[in-house]
Amino acid sequence: MKTVPEEIQFRSDVTVELVRANASDSDVLFAARVSTQGEKTLEGAQDANVDAERGKGLINYLMRDRHGSPFEHNSMTFYVQAPIFVFREFMRHRIASYNEESGRYRELNPTFYVPAPERNLLQVGKAGAYDFLPGTPEQFELVSGEVRRTSTEAYSSYQRMLDAGVAREVARIVLPLNIFSSMYVTMNARALMNFLSLRTKREGSHFPSFPQREIEMVAEKMEAHFAELMPYTYEAFGKNGRVAP
Amino acid sequence: MKTVPEEIQFRSDVTVELVRANASDSDVLFAARVSTQGEKTLEGAQDANVDAERGKGLINYLMRDRHGSPFEHNSMTFYVQAPIFVFREFMRHRIASYNEESGRYRELNPTFYVPAPERNLLQVGKAGAYDFLPGTPEQFELVSGEVRRTSTEAYSSYQRMLDAGVAREVARIVLPLNIFSSMYVTMNARALMNFLSLRTKREGSHFPSFPQREIEMVAEKMEAHFAELMPYTYEAFGKNGRVAP
Amino acid sequence: MKTVPEEIQFRSDVTVELVRANASDSDVLFAARVSTQGEKTLEGAQDANVDAERGKGLINYLMRDRHGSPFEHNSMTFYVQAPIFVFREFMRHRIASYNEESGRYRELNPTFYVPAPERNLLQVGKAGAYDFLPGTPEQFELVSGEVRRTSTEAYSSYQRMLDAGVAREVARIVLPLNIFSSMYVTMNARALMNFLSLRTKREGSHFPSFPQREIEMVAEKMEAHFAELMPYTYEAFGKNGRVAP
Amino acid sequence: MKTVPEEIQFRSDVTVELVRANASDSDVLFAARVSTQGEKTLEGAQDANVDAERGKGLINYLMRDRHGSPFEHNSMTFYVQAPIFVFREFMRHRIASYNEESGRYRELNPTFYVPAPERNLLQVGKAGAYDFLPGTPEQFELVSGEVRRTSTEAYSSYQRMLDAGVAREVARIVLPLNIFSSMYVTMNARALMNFLSLRTKREGSHFPSFPQREIEMVAEKMEAHFAELMPYTYEAFGKNGRVAP
Numbered sequence: 001m002k003t004v005p006e007e008i009q010f011r012s013d014v015t016v017e018l019v020r021a022n023a024s025d026s027d028v029l030f031a032a033r034v035s036t037q038g039e040k041t042l043e044g045a046q047d048a049n050v051d052a053e054r055g056k057g058l059i060n061y062l063m064r065d066r067h068g069s070p071f072e073h074n075s076m077t078f079y080v081q082a083p084i085f086v087f088r089e090f091m092r093h094r095i096a097s098y099n100e101e102s103g104r105y106r107e108l109n110p111t112f113y114v115p116a117p118e119r120n121l122l123q124v125g126k127a128g129a130y131d132f133l134p135g136t137p138e139q140f141e142l143v144s145g146e147v148r149r150t151s152t153e154a155y156s157s158y159q160r161m162l163d164a165g166v167a168r169e170v171a172r173i174v175l176p177l178n179i180f181s182s183m184y185v186t187m188n189a190r191a192l193m194n195f196l197s198l199r200t201k202r203e204g205s206h207f208p209s210f211p212q213r214e215i216e217m218v219a220e221k222m223e224a225h226f227a228e229l230m231p232y233t234y235e236a237f238g239k240n241g242r243v244a245p
Numbered sequence: 246m247k248t249v250p251e252e253i254q255f256r257s258d259v260t261v262e263l264v265r266a267n268a269s270d271s272d273v274l275f276a277a278r279v280s281t282q283g284e285k286t287l288e289g290a291q292d293a294n295v296d297a298e299r300g301k302g303l304i305n306y307l308m309r310d311r312h313g314s315p316f317e318h319n320s321m322t323f324y325v326q327a328p329i330f331v332f333r334e335f336m337r338h339r340i341a342s343y344n345e346e347s348g349r350y351r352e353l354n355p356t357f358y359v360p361a362p363e364r365n366l367l368q369v370g371k372a373g374a375y376d377f378l379p380g381t382p383e384q385f386e387l388v389s390g391e392v393r394r395t396s397t398e399a400y401s402s403y404q405r406m407l408d409a410g411v412a413r414e415v416a417r418i419v420l421p422l423n424i425f426s427s428m429y430v431t432m433n434a435r436a437l438m439n440f441l442s443l444r445t446k447r448e449g450s451h452f453p454s455f456p457q458r459e460i461e462m463v464a465e466k467m468e469a470h471f472a473e474l475m476p477y478t479y480e481a482f483g484k485n486g487r488v489a490p
Numbered sequence: 491m492k493t494v495p496e497e498i499q500f501r502s503d504v505t506v507e508l509v510r511a512n513a514s515d516s517d518v519l520f521a522a523r524v525s526t527q528g529e530k531t532l533e534g535a536q537d538a539n540v541d542a543e544r545g546k547g548l549i550n551y552l553m554r555d556r557h558g559s560p561f562e563h564n565s566m567t568f569y570v571q572a573p574i575f576v577f578r579e580f581m582r583h584r585i586a587s588y589n590e591e592s593g594r595y596r597e598l599n600p601t602f603y604v605p606a607p608e609r610n611l612l613q614v615g616k617a618g619a620y621d622f623l624p625g626t627p628e629q630f631e632l633v634s635g636e637v638r639r640t641s642t643e644a645y646s647s648y649q650r651m652l653d654a655g656v657a658r659e660v661a662r663i664v665l666p667l668n669i670f671s672s673m674y675v676t677m678n679a680r681a682l683m684n685f686l687s688l689r690t691k692r693e694g695s696h697f698p699s700f701p702q703r704e705i706e707m708v709a710e711k712m713e714a715h716f717a718e719l720m721p722y723t724y725e726a727f728g729k730n731g732r733v734a735p
Numbered sequence: 736m737k738t739v740p741e742e743i744q745f746r747s748d749v750t751v752e753l754v755r756a757n758a759s760d761s762d763v764l765f766a767a768r769v770s771t772q773g774e775k776t777l778e779g780a781q782d783a784n785v786d787a788e789r790g791k792g793l794i795n796y797l798m799r800d801r802h803g804s805p806f807e808h809n810s811m812t813f814y815v816q817a818p819i820f821v822f823r824e825f826m827r828h829r830i831a832s833y834n835e836e837s838g839r840y841r842e843l844n845p846t847f848y849v850p851a852p853e854r855n856l857l858q859v860g861k862a863g864a865y866d867f868l869p870g871t872p873e874q875f876e877l878v879s880g881e882v883r884r885t886s887t888e889a890y891s892s893y894q895r896m897l898d899a900g901v902a903r904e905v906a907r908i909v910l911p912l913n914i915f916s917s918m919y920v921t922m923n924a925r926a927l928m929n930f931l932s933l934r935t936k937r938e939g940s941h942f943p944s945f946p947q948r949e950i951e952m953v954a955e956k957m958e959a960h961f962a963e964l965m966p967y968t969y970e971a972f973g974k975n976g977r978v979a980p
Contacts, residue, residue: 330662336582380655383654384656387654395644398643417667422574422664422665
């Protein structure tokens with residue numbers, strides 16, 4: 001079961017795969033129509049598909065007036081690879097289900113996050129409304145060098161402890177926050193919209209957000225899947241200030 | 246949109262339909278293997294299907310040791326028709342998504358619950374551990390008559406107010422708790438097992454439960470769907486005292 | 491334990507008492523300062539009290555930028571008496587703790603809700619944006635008469651079944667939705683603001699709400715307690731469109 | 736606001752302080768009596784205090800039969816200092832409120848966790864039922880040396896990046912999982928019992944648990960506060976297999 005790559009790897013991106021989804025705009029319409037018609041009308045659902053414009057209008061109305069529950073009867077499961085400092089922020093979202101790779105059960109792979117050249121390194125402005133600007137080439141070199149060296153040394157230290165027979169759950173404590181982990185996360189569309197509203201920074205948002213860039217990279221990839229699965233819901237989300245209903 | 250049946254109806258049963266599901270034992274195995282292997286291995290999943298016995302063993306182990314999160318990456322949506330007194334108990338379960346027919350948005354149908362002859366009518370024993378026994382034929386006749394007359398009169402009163410132009414949300418307040426309503430409810434397997442552990446009374450349960458019979462009728466129908474969708478999970482639930490992990 | 495009043499009672503109001511609270515603006519400041527200072531500084535808290543203006547500004551900033559978690563470290567417990575049709579809507583709010591009077595464990599009191607003369611009875615406009623207007627005196631008389639008669643008849647039917655030895659959980663099913671129940675409900679300020687945003691209709695709200703008047707009556711009483719316990723938080727809630735952070 | 740200690744510190748313990756609590760056994764009794772008596776009887780509560788034995792019996796019955804909701808109408812806020820790898824596990828518990836020190840908003844202090852000599856270092860047995868045994872003196876020396884050196888080097892790297900003007904949120908990614916963080920966490924007794932059942936390993940538990948020792952150290956300190964605040968509830972928890980109701 002031990003298949004640790006021999007060489008340390010550095011990545012500047014994240015992975016988001018849609019593993020499974022049971023999520024479509026018609027689910028929203030179905031659920032809403034139980035409220036107003038009290039019946040599980042398959043015919044109604046077919047109408048909804050045929051009469052796309054009416055369905056679109058109903059979804060927009062639900063979003064605008066914050067009728068949130070019809071957006072919950074669906075499910076999206078993502079497989080995410082990202083550094084631990086991203087997962088730390090992610091798991092503060094309590095309306096979701098998580099299973100993460102365990103450093104107690106397995107030896108962690110030597111894959112580490114290093115900022116790409118385009119990652120802004122300078123934080124300006126005041127607390128709560130920081131803005132981020134590009135660093136100088138010297139700063140980028142410094143960061144890149146520090147991150148690579150620290151990661152490599154920490155992983156060597158981890159290996160030395162494991163080789164000496166120390167328990168994984170103890171040895172892992174020296175690993176840095178930029179080591180990659182992986183998880184399954186399952187959310188419904190309502191929870192996902194809440195996540196997106198807080199973890200992306202976009203024009204047209206009713207509320208300002210100041211996400212760390214790396215969790216925003218994950219959020220953007222999730223958003224792309226969501227937009228494809230539930231196009232009317234996604235459009236209504238954008239039209240209504242990117243506020244979760 | 247107004248399609249109220251002309252005649253009052255009485256039912257002694259409930260309806261539970263599985264509308265949509267994205268729920269299988271292999272979802273549990275996938276999620277668990279992220280923890281221990283850190284990889285989304287499709288090969289692993291196929292192994293799981295091939296090597297059914299190993300998958301079964303892993304699911305049983307997860308259940309026994311209360312590793313609950315792998316049982317959350319799935320979703321089941323049910324359409325339920327039951328009287329309001331059942332929905333009142335149902336919606337106390339907070340880890341689920343609900344959309345119920347609204348008496349504010351539509352005129353409610355004249356369908357009412359009446360106990361069947363086999364419904365136990367006598368409550369004996371002390372609080373918290375009541376037992377229920379069959380009533381006499383006279384008691385059954387009394388209940389049946391009272392329920393039918395009260396329901397009919399209340400619905401007539403409701404109609405008179407609607408006919409006089411009174412708002413639905415006001416007129417409905419005279420309707421009794423045995424009027425049928427309908428809803429969509431979406432749950433994952435972990436939440437469903439919690440629901441079943443509290444709302445069914447079965448041999449082999451580690452904890453005693455004293456559900457009202459009518460919500461148990463709903464729970465039993467949900468349980469049958471669950472058993473079919475996720476047979477290993479269901480078996481492990483039964484083997485481990487019917488306690489949700 | 492059986493203390494049922496002999497005469498049926500009709501009420502047009504609701505009861506909300508603040509049973510216990512551990513909720514103040516300084517709790518919000520404490521929690522926020524852990525994030526930014528990493529220390530539980532009692533001195534900092536005292537400053538906050540002394541320097542009220544700065545505390546006020548920080549709370550407003552947290553509300554505006556939707557930093558919701560600092561508003562969760564507090565607790566308010568209310569005792570509420572209201573008709574069941576109100577509790578049905580109330581318990582759709584899942585971020586709260588409930589204990590309600592049980593019709594399985596005790597005989598319910600004959601107290602019923604009847605609309606007051608000032609309660610609007612006419613629903614105009616289209617679904618989702620209904621407006622409510624006063625009814626005619628004739629409509630009021632009709633409603634009042636129907637509600638009183640139906641309630642009285644239903645309660646008599648309930649009594650006849652109980653007198654014949656029928657279990658409480660069966661007999662109660664004929665009782666109408668306007669019977670009063672009572673509950674303890676515990677919420678934190680964040681959950682309470684979400685509740686208020688959806689269950690009150692107020693000028694200055696960023697999102698429109700169309701609550702049924704009776705749950706709004708409960709919400710308004712809760713709002714008054716909240717305003718007194720956490721004045722800066724309450725002010726910031728109002729200034730930021732009555733949207734929960 | 737920058738008050739970073741000059742010298743790096745190593746700790747082998749954790750801090751748990753009870754910041755605020757509104758939690759007593761009588762809260763449980765109050766809530767339970769709403770269900771069975773439908774009234775907020777101050778007299779009843781006084782009886783409960785006077786008649787301690789009856790109160791004790793009722794709490795034990797609620798625990799045994801898993802009537803969980805009466806244990807939710809209370810609130811405990813703890814201030815916790817522990818390494819990040821502990822917080823990562825802690826925040827998987829979704830029924831709680833958290834505010835943690837932010838590495839984006841402030842410079843983190845150089846305090847790091849290092850295992851004490853008595854910390855077991857050897858993991859034996861098979862996955863899911865690991866047992867931990869003492870390491871050799873050589874292993875302890877190795878771990879202690881690796882942890883101290885890696886922590887020191889990582890913090891120096893962090894400082895070099897900050898000194899060069901790099902944003903805190905970027906520089907922190909090299910810090911290891913054993914750096915201390917601090918948080919406020921608020922829970923009710925029901926959620927706390929669930930936490931304790933999973934994060935402590937105790938005789939008399941109905942379900943086996945295999946917590947990492949460091950989160951168990953936090954849990955044990957929380958448990959001591961809980962036992963003092965709610966002695967009957969705590970006793971009933973122990974008597975009923977340490978299973979949350």
